[in-house]
Amino acid sequence: MGVLYDAGSACAAEVAAAARCCDAELFLVVDRASEHVRARLPVLTRRFALCDITGLAARDAARAVSEFVPDGLLTFSEHRMEMTSAIAAAIGIPYWHSPAVAGRLVDKLQQRRAFAEAGLDDLPFAPVADAADLDAALDAVGLPAVLKPRRGAGGRLVQRLDTVSGARAAVAACADAAPGTDLLVEALLPGDPEAAGAQWGDYVSVETAVHRRECQPLCVTGKFPLAAPFRERGSFVPHTLDAPLAERAETLAEAAIGALDISDGIVHTQLKLTAEGPRLVEVNGRLGSLVGDVVRRGSGFDMVAAAMRLALGLPVPDAPRFDEVTYQYSLLPPVLGAAHAPAAGPPDLSARLDGLRHLPGVDLAVLLDAPAPPGLQDLAAARLGRLQGRTADHAELTRLATAIDELCGPVLGAV
Structure with missing residues (x-):
């Protein structure tokens, strides 16, 4: 099994664990033009067989990959989906998405046109x-x-x-x-604050396993409220939707998958919760960022291994089951002004780290090296730190989120 590796929704260690779970012989396809790959190359070189396609066009990259005799290709990186599809098509081996489907998945304009043509959305x-x-x-x-x-x-x-x-x-x-x-x-789609609950985000994602055009809903992932302008604070499972609304979300996700002609793979569909019901934001033809971690800690279900099974042409035999609430929460740098200009300097949360670690429900609190204030291009990805853990129920998670805001608010300001 070949995995085109780059920044995405699964790290190299998760990919390796999934390969062992699926009894698959693994190699990574890498492009040293990626800063993410270059930073990790010393570790990757020691731990994995590597196929280097740096500077190669798709046909030459396919020739290099074919020397490893893969039985399938996969990527967890949005930026590598089209190359993965082109290589797989040139070699004649399985990948979830044909070049045409991959093109629709990475282009939001093509998606909107497909949704409109299928009568799924009139946005x-x-x-x-x-x-x-x-x-x-x-x-x-x-x-x-x-x-x-x-x-x-x-x-x-x-x-x-x-x-x-x-x-x-x-x-x-x-x-x-x-x-x-x-x-x-x-x-702009106006959100309904009551759909998931006033304390939660007015959007969700639906995680779906698709095998030979048959859709199997895996879970609906709840979200914390967005920070300005449209920055994600984090995710949790299980969701807080009532059963009929969750079913509508899953049904809409399945219809969108059909409209894009997706035949196989793990699909991450983002939906806005409006007063009229769920509306389509976008469909991602790969595992959603951080979703695998939250689901694995909450249920033991390995989304990365499920993705690898589908890439090998095998169905996913089960779905996650949740007995408690698990979450991942990001500490975001503040922004100022109507144009969302960055703050004057990165806030220092180190004095509050011990307090974060001792909050009930926090298993891990990590602060990142304080970056320079992010510009517009990097703002969405900028993180000061992350928390993860578990709570008995959503009421406890609400209290925890409030405690995090009270502890960090004086430093972060209004985000």
């Missing part, structure tokens, strides 16, 4: 290639709206648009942060 949207397209896009979509890159993950460069002048500033900021990035404007 107004319009592409924005440059500032000249903006006025026409706003006429078609209206305000408030959301500006996002057509390609990208983790909320990178996503901004809320409330005024025409603010929209122009947002497009200019994206052009400065990531020149040449194609953008998409979508109507």
